[in-house]
Amino acid sequence: MKLVIVTDAWEPQVNGVVRTLGKTREHLQEMGYEVIMLSPLDFKTIPCPSYPSIRLALMPYRKLAIMLDNLQADAVHIATEGPLGMAARRWCLRNNIRFTTSFHTQFPEYLRLRLPVPLSWSYAWLRRFHRPAVRTLVPTISQQQRLQQYGFQDVYVWGRGVDTDIFTTNNAKNYDLPRPVFINMGRVAVEKNIEAFLDLDLPGSKVVIGDGPDLDMLQKRYSDVLFTGAKFAEELAAYLAGGDVFVFPSKTDTFGLVILEAMACGLPVAAYPVTGPKDIIIKGETGELDWDLQKAALNALNLQKTDCIAYAHENSWHKCSEVFSGYMYNNYPETQVKTAQMLGQKSG
Template identity: 65%
Template sequence: MKIVIITDAWEPQVNGVVRTLKQTRQYLIELGHDVHLITPQQFKTIPCPTYPSIPLSLLPGRKVKKLLDSYQTNAIHIATEGPLGMAARRWCLRNGIQFTTSYHTQFPEYIRLRLPIPLSWSYAWLKRFHGKAVHTLVPTASQKQRLLSHGFQNIEVWGRGVETEIFTPENPQQLGLTGPVFMNMGRVAVEKNIEAFLQLDIKGNKVVVGDGPDLEHLRQKYPDVIFTGAKFGKELASYLAAADVFVFPSKTDTFGLVLLEAMACGVPIAAYPVTGPADIVQEGITGYLDEDLTLAAEKALNLSGDKCIEYAKNHSWLACTKVFSDFMFNNRHNKKLKDTDITNQSFWCL
C-alpha cells in the first residue's frame, strides 16, 4: 500500500511526535508498505514566533499539491495541524479524497500558556480541522474521551511503543551523586510544567535531560539541578537507567513516550493523575500518580524496576504500527467525500 504522511513536526526537532512518526515509518516499510513523507525539510521555512526551534513552512500549498499529485497514494495521513497539514487537507477536500488525521498534542492548552487565546476558540478550530477526517487517531483512551467531550467525532486510539533494544537498564551513566536520583527527560519548555519538578522539596538529586527554549533560563534559576542538555540513543538510555524515579510533571501531554522509555530502563514513574500517565502508569506497580508530586516521587522510590521493564516490553512499535496500518488499509481513498467544503484557515502556532 502507498501511504503518504504529512507532518509539520520533523527533524531537527526532538519530541514525541517526531519519534512516533520516525518509528511508524520504519515499521511500515518493514511491513512492506511504500511510505512517503512530506515535512518542512522540503520547504522554505521561518522560525515559529515564541518558539523558534519549530520551523513553519512558507506558502506550501502549490508544492504540497505537486507532491500529492505525483505520489498517487492509496492512503493519506495528516499528522499535524500546521501549514503543511492544512495544505494537505485542502488538497484532499478539493479532490474528494479521504484522509485520516492524528492528535498528538494538547494544542489549545499549549497555546493558552503562550498567548491569551481562549481554550474554546482553539478547540473550535481544531474540531473543524479534524472534522473532515475519516478518523482522528489519538494515543490513549482518556484522550479519546477528552476530545469526544469537546464535540469531536470519529476518534480512534492508536497507541505508542518503545525501543526496548535501546532503552534497557544496562550500563547506567555514572553520575557521581550521593542519594536518590529524581530525573526528568524531555523538551525544556513551559508547556511541560517542568518547574513543578524543579521546585519539589525532596531529599535527593534532580537531573534534567533535554534541550528547549527555557533551558538556559532554568539552568541559571536552579543552580543545584543538573541539566545535561540533549542526549540520544544509547547515551540517553544510560542516563535514564541511572535514575531512581522518573518525575513527569506535564499536565498537557497526550501520552508521554518518555514514560515508556523510563520504564524500559527499570525506572518507576511519579506523575500527576492526568491524561497520559493515567493511561500508562499502573498505580503502585510501575509508579504513583498524585496531585502531590513530592509524595508520588517518594512512594515511587520503593517500587520494583522489574515490573516497569515487564510492562514496557509489552508495548512494541511493531504492534502499534500494525494498528496504524490497519486504519490506513480500512480508510483507503477508494471513494469520494460527499462534502468538499473548502475554507481559508489561519494557523495559530505555539
C-alpha cells in the same frame, strides 16, 4: 500500498511526535508499505514565533499540491495541524480524497500558557480541522474521551511504543551525586511544567535531560540541579538507567513517550493523574499518580524496577504500527485486508 504522511513536525526536531512518526514509518516499511514523508524539509521555512528551533513551511500549498498529484498515494495521513497539515487537508477536500488525521499535542492548553486565548476557541478551530477526516487518531482512551467531550467525532485510539533494544538497564550512568537521583527528561519548555519538579523538596539529587527554549533560564534559577542537555539513543538510555525515579510533571501531554522509555530503563514514574500518565502508569506497580507530586515521587522509590521493565516490553512499536496500518486499510474498502476493529478500538 503507498502511504503519504504529511507532517509539520519532523527531523531535526526532537520530540514525541517525531519519534512516533519515525518509528511508525520504520515498521510500516518492514511490513511492506511504501511510506513517503512530506515535511518542512521539502519547503522554504520560517522559524516558529517563540520557538525558533521549529521551522514552519512558508506558503506550501502550490508545491505540496503538485507533489501529492504526482505521488498518487493509496492513503494520505495528516499528522499535524500546521501549515503543511492545512495545505494537505485543502488538497484532499478539493480532490475528494479520503484522509486520516492524528491529534498529537494539546495545542489549546499550550497556547493558553503563552496567550490568553480561551480553550473553547482553540478547540473549535481544531474540531473544524479534523471534522472531514475519516478518522482522527489519538494515543490514549482518555484523550479520545476528552476530544469527544469537545464535540470531535470518529476518534480512534492509536497507541505508542518503546524501543526496548535501545532503552535498557545496560551501561547505566554512575552519577556522582547524592542518592536517590530523580530524573526528568524531555523538551525544556513552559508547557512541560518542569518547575513543578524542580521546586519539589526531595532528598538526593535532581537531573533534567533535554534541550529547549527555557533551558538557559532554568539553569540560572536552579543551580543545584544537573542539566545535561540533549542526549540520544544508547547514551540517553544510560542517563535514564542511572536514576532512581522518573518524575513527569506535565499536565498537557497526550501520552508521554518518555514515560515508557524511562520504564524500559527500570525507572518507576511519578506523575499527576492526568491524560497520558493515567493511561500508562499502573499505580503502585510501575509508578505513582498523585496531585501531590512530592508524595508520588517519594512513594515511587519503593517500587520494583523489574515491574517497570516488564510493562515497557509489552508496548512495542511494531504492535502500534499494525494498529496504524489497520486504520489506513480501512480508508479504502477495495484494498481492505484487516479491520480497524481487530487492531484498535473506538468507544461509544
